[in-house]
Amino acid sequence: MSLLSNSPSGTADVRLIQLKEWLHSTGLVLADSARPASADASFRRYFRIDVLPQHQAAHGATLIAMDAPPERENVPAFVKVDGILAAAGVSVPKIVADDVPRGFLLLSDLGTTTYLQALNHDNASALYAEALSALVKIQQHSQPGLLPEFDRAFMLRELNIFPEWYIGKHLNTTLTDAQSADLNKVFDTIIGNCLAQPQVTMHRDYHSRNLMWMDENNPGILDFQDAVWGPITYDAASLLRDAYVSWDEELVLDWVIRYWQHARSVGLPVHRDFDDFYKDFEYMALQRHLKILGIFCRLNYRDNKPMYLGDLPTVMEYVRKTAGRYRDLKPLLKLLDTLENVQPQVGYTF
Secondary structure, three states: OOOOOOOOOOOHHHHHHHHHHHHHHHOOEEEEEEEEEEEOOOOOEEEEEEEOHHHHHHHOOEEEEEEOOOOOOOHHHHHHHHHHHHHOOOEOOOEEEEEHHHOEEEEEOOOOOEHHHHOOOOOHHHHHHHHHHHHHHHHHOOOOOOOOEOOHHHHHHHHOHHHHHHHHHHOOOOOOHHHHHHHHHHHHHHHHHHHHOOEEEEOOOOOOOOEEOOOOOOOEEOOOOOOEEEEOOHHHHHHHOOOOOOOOHHHHHHHHHHHHHHHHHOOOOOOOOHHHHHHHHHHHHHHHHHHHHHHHHHHHHOOOOHHHHHHHHHHHHHHHHHHOOOHHHHHHHHHHHHHHOOOOOOOOOO
16 A cells, blocks of 8 residues: 655665666656655655656656666566556556666656545535546456466455554554364455456555546556456455545445445456345455455664554454354454454344
8 A cells, every 4th residue: 555654765766876876877857846646655755856858748847756776666567567557457557667676667657636634514425436446457458477476365354454563563463272273264255256357457445545636547557566356356455445545335235336336337256145245345345354464564664664553453353343243253343342442333244
């Protein structure tokens, strides 16, 4: 997920000098105009650069330089997935120039306004419709064998971030053997559902901070280098059960139905029955949200980025509501109640 961060101390100046030297060598931009555009949760950094006047007709007024240290970041994966998504007909940065061995890319500029900044109650339905339409295009062009698989081991590694960092570090609690067994059984249930879903090209971080609002062919899509081959509901769940912005459940349900109808109409392998599809959507969102609870705590305690703790309540509300709706997930809700001393709510179970 794209999260603002500083580059590692001690390497930033050297990398920036090398980046500016390379930018100057392209003959396309004014290298000294480089200023921060955004940063990433990893070691990637982005700079906005002014294009030289004679090249503005071809490339616009600005381009984006990506600095991704090759010993830390998989730049070839970015280049590969950029090509896959471009072939699907969605808006991704065009690679204008590259020095892959050194981890430098010069990219087209998709603008300065993220979905998170642009979304409001008046435009949300239209913006989400465009984002879900782009998602369908990506899924229609799915080809197996091109990307790593989001398999059982992958999902379990992600889920285990939750007990390690949320329960162990944030709540400062050690689970009993019985509690660990209950949690692992819930994990097995979630993973079993997700592995049984149809598999497609999966962005893996398709949400409001990685989508750019654009005048044409909206949205611009970023931060796709971690794409995998995985469950068809994942990206829709990432978008509509966003950790950074939440909507009334009735609205989200309407958007999920519209996505499901669109996917069915173009032949994507979604469940014929919407109730079954929605259960898949919820289990997939739960897998992601448990991971996110752990990641946000890890960003705070390990990486000294406390701002993400403010998003924990939104994510936990998603987790609690979903766990409360399905009998197989009730042990998770009981565990959370025990850990956080919350009285259980009476509700419906499916």
